[in-house]
Amino acid sequence: MKQSVLDAPVRKNLIFVLPGLLLYSAFVLGPILAAIYLSFTEWNGIARPDFIGFSNYLSLLTDSNFVTALKNNALLMVFYCLLPLFIGMAFASIVRSLKGREQMAIRTLLFMPYIMPSAVLGIVWHWLYNPAFGPINQILKSVGLGAIALPWLGDFNFALPSVGMVATWYYCGFCMVIFLTGLQRLDPSIFEAARADGAGAAYTFRRITLPLLLPEIRIVLLLTIIASIKSFDLIFTMTRGGPANSTLVPNIYMYQLGFQLNRYGYAAAVAIVGAILIFTVNYIVHRFVRPADGGSR
Amino acid sequence: MGHLKLQAVTKTFGNVEVIRATDLTIEEGEFVVFVGPSGCGKSTMLRMIAGLEEISSGTIAIDGRVVNDIAPVERGIAMVFQSYALYPHMTVFENIAFPLRVAKLAKGEVDQRVRRAAELLKLSDRLEYKPGELSGGQRQRVAIGRAIVREPSVFLFDEPLSNLDAALRSEMRVELSRLHASLGNTMIYVTHDQIEAMTMATKIVVLRAGRVEQVGSPLELFHKPANRFVAGFIGNPTMNFIAAEGISSSAEGATVRLSTGLELKLPVNGSIESGEALELGIRPDDLVLGGADAQIEMTPEVVERLGNQSVVHGITKTDQPLCAVIGGDRPISPGRPTRLGFDVAKAHLFRNDGTALERRVDLQSLVAD
Numbered sequence: 121m122k123q124s125v126l127d128a129p130v131r132k133n134l135i136f137v138l139p140g141l142l143l144y145s146a147f148v149l150g151p152i153l154a155a156i157y158l159s160f161t162e163w164n165g166i167a168r169p170d171f172i173g174f175s176n177y178l179s180l181l182t183d184s185n186f187v188t189a190l191k192n193n194a195l196l197m198v199f200y201c202l203l204p205l206f207i208g209m210a211f212a213s214i215v216r217s218l219k220g221r222e223q224m225a226i227r228t229l230l231f232m233p234y235i236m237p238s239a240v241l242g243i244v245w246h247w248l249y250n251p252a253f254g255p256i257n258q259i260l261k262s263v264g265l266g267a268i269a270l271p272w273l274g275d276f277n278f279a280l281p282s283v284g285m286v287a288t289w290y291y292c293g294f295c296m297v298i299f300l301t302g303l304q305r306l307d308p309s310i311f312e313a314a315r316a317d318g319a320g321a322a323y324t325f326r327r328i329t330l331p332l333l334l335p336e337i338r339i340v341l342l343l344t345i346i347a348s349i350k351s352f353d354l355i356f357t358m359t360r361g362g363p364a365n366s367t368l369v370p371n372i373y374m375y376q377l378g379f380q381l382n383r384y385g386y387a388a389a390v391a392i393v394g395a396i397l398i399f400t401v402n403y404i405v406h407r408f409v410r411p412a413d414g415g416s417r
Numbered sequence: 418m419g420h421l422k423l424q425a426v427t428k429t430f431g432n433v434e435v436i437r438a439t440d441l442t443i444e445e446g447e448f449v450v451f452v453g454p455s456g457c458g459k460s461t462m463l464r465m466i467a468g469l470e471e472i473s474s475g476t477i478a479i480d481g482r483v484v485n486d487i488a489p490v491e492r493g494i495a496m497v498f499q500s501y502a503l504y505p506h507m508t509v510f511e512n513i514a515f516p517l518r519v520a521k522l523a524k525g526e527v528d529q530r531v532r533r534a535a536e537l538l539k540l541s542d543r544l545e546y547k548p549g550e551l552s553g554g555q556r557q558r559v560a561i562g563r564a565i566v567r568e569p570s571v572f573l574f575d576e577p578l579s580n581l582d583a584a585l586r587s588e589m590r591v592e593l594s595r596l597h598a599s600l601g602n603t604m605i606y607v608t609h610d611q612i613e614a615m616t617m618a619t620k621i622v623v624l625r626a627g628r629v630e631q632v633g634s635p636l637e638l639f640h641k642p643a644n645r646f647v648a649g650f651i652g653n654p655t656m657n658f659i660a661a662e663g664i665s666s667s668a669e670g671a672t673v674r675l676s677t678g679l680e681l682k683l684p685v686n687g688s689i690e691s692g693e694a695l696e697l698g699i700r701p702d703d704l705v706l707g708g709a710d711a712q713i714e715m716t717p718e719v720v721e722r723l724g725n726q727s728v729v730h731g732i733t734k735t736d737q738p739l740c741a742v743i744g745g746d747r748p749i750s751p752g753r754p755t756r757l758g759f760d761v762a763k764a765h766l767f768r769n770d771g772t773a774l775e776r777r778v779d780l781q782s783l784v785a786d
């Protein structure tokens with residue numbers, strides 16, 4: 121048999137992986153380990169970090185700002201995960217029934233937000249939402265709905281949903297594309313068979329489409345949940361967590377703690393809790409949203 | 418139940434006429450096979466009968482009722498798809514039960530019907546499996562089971578065997594014929610494989626480019642093809658066609674001269690003109706080694722030895738390609754010129770436009786014992 125260089129012992133082949141491994145260690149693994157270490161210390165960014173054990177984590181439990189941030193994040197998940205999931209699925213089934221160029225055009229339009237940096241979109245929407253001269257309120261006023269032309273991002277009750285709607289708008293095109301590929305994966309004659317057997321649209325969706333799209337639903341949930349817990353740039357550019365912490369999420373809180381209050385140890389603890397949350401929620405999704413078809417019984 | 422009548426049915430996609438005006442009557446209990454090359458409109462025809470595709474004009478009647486605007490489920494048909502179209506996330510039981518669940522049948526009834534179908538199709542011990550765990554043949558049987566439980570008056574099959582390997586295919590052919598015999602329903606079966614058509618059909622409909630070329634029993638199509646296309650499509654290996662020139666016609670038949678120079682008198686009906694361009698057709702199986710009424714010299718190029726017979730591909734002196742099927746024990750080898758002969762009564766004659774001059778064959782005597 122022909123010997124390839126890759127047939128050499130593993131430790132010799134490590135040399136090929138080394139450059140990547142070095143970069144990874146320097147920029148990913150290192151910071152993660154450093155953050156874990158920092159979360160057990162008190163550090164103002166200048167002096168030596170003081171090791172204080174689990175104190176940061178214990179304080180977090182009773183930190184009302186952190187609890188608010190978690191609650192806000194939970195609510196944001198509706199806008200980041202659930203709404204895009206449903207809207208994306210609806211879009212996918214509509215777009216699928218279109219033909220050729222129209223389909224292409226609409227698919228592209230709906231996917232467009234996703235290819236833009238979300239920080240840019242945050243700035244754009246900040247302007248769109250502007251209470252005085254923003255187009256949204258201008259339009260509302262011009263059609264005689266001035267009464268509901270609220271200061272969207274400045275209103276304690278509406279700031280979070282307003283930010284959330286932008287996230288929904290951002291992610292539903294993405295979800296649609298994933299579901300479109302999912303629908304393409306399915307054998308079209310399955311749907312014809314169902315039709316020939318007399319199954320209506322709702323019945324077909326519930327008994328066939330939905331269960332067969334579970335793999336895509338799972339991917340969409342995993343990705344949007346990660347995005348929601350990591351959410352920072354949209355919120356930072358639109359509200360910075362305000363007004364009165366009504367859009368505060370863990371990552372914004374972490375930013376404030378670290379870069380405004382110089383409490384790096386405490387901020388690191390917030391980051392670690394966020395990471396643990398991501399792992400936990402994803403594990404749950406992984407465990408309970410299971411593809412129903414094929415393979416093992 | 419299961420009588421079908423198509424009247425002037427057409428189908429156009431955009432401005433392409435995929436099915437030309439078609440009239441067809443299918444009697445109750447027949448096993449009708451639509452056969453034709455890929456893209457000729459077989460599936461489209463079947464899907465129009467099923468109601469999955471709207472017809473552009475004409476009428477389709479099932480059991481005397483016009484079904485043009487009636488949903489598939491109310492037409493009394495059941496369809497088996499080429500890709501099986503099984504629901505991958507459901508067990509075999511649920512797959513077969515699906516149409517009954519849609520129809521909201523009582524649980525006991527569903528159970529009973531599914532088990533009866535499973536027994537008929539030898540699937541009883543696979544009911545709790547998912548389609549992904551079954552072999553191709555078993556999946557096909559599940560698809561058939563799903564059609565059976567609906568107790569339709571007409572079964573529609575769209576190339577159901579084309580995803581199976583050769584051995585399984587011939588096994589399933591026999592099973593389908595057996596199923597037809599035991600159920601007695603009308604079956605309409607689409608295939609591009611003329612062997613499936615010949616072996617299973619009671620009636621074959623040959624389609625080409627959206628047009629019905631001929632309708633008839635398998636033997637009728639084989640022995641009395643209406644035109645050159647049908648003659649070439651039915652039968653394997655394909656019929657040999659040799660250019661010929663008309664000389665005269667009389668009560669005994671037509672006299673022609675082959676491009677090889679040979680002059681023959683063929684027992685066919687219809688008159689030909691002197692000098693008319695014609696084509697003689699002779700099936701490879703009807704060519705024999707050595708002498709007969711008519712003789713052609715051929716130089717074999719390729720000899721495919723199948724054991725019981727040998728398929729010989731060769732060329733005549735006038736560069737006319739020729740194929741012959743001879744006994745497997747007869748001596749023949751590539752490169753050595755060989756004399757072939759055939760019985761003029763076995764030959765077919767086609768006009769320039771492809772239509773056949775009718776052969777004098779008594780079909781009754783072919784099937785009687």
Ligand SMILES: Nc1ncnc2c1ncn2[C@@H]1O[C@H](COP(=O)(O)OP(=O)(O)O)[C@@H](O)[C@H]1O
Binds near residue numbers: 453454455
């Ligand atoms: N939905 C469609 N739109 C446009 N053309 C179609 C459509 N379905 C089939 N055709 C065309 O109709 C012709 C017949 O197709 P089909 O009935 O599938 O052939 P086959 O005999 O192989 O089953 C083909 O030329 C095909 O391209």
Ligand SMILES: [Mg+2]
Binds near residue numbers: 459460576
């Ligand atoms: Mg087809």
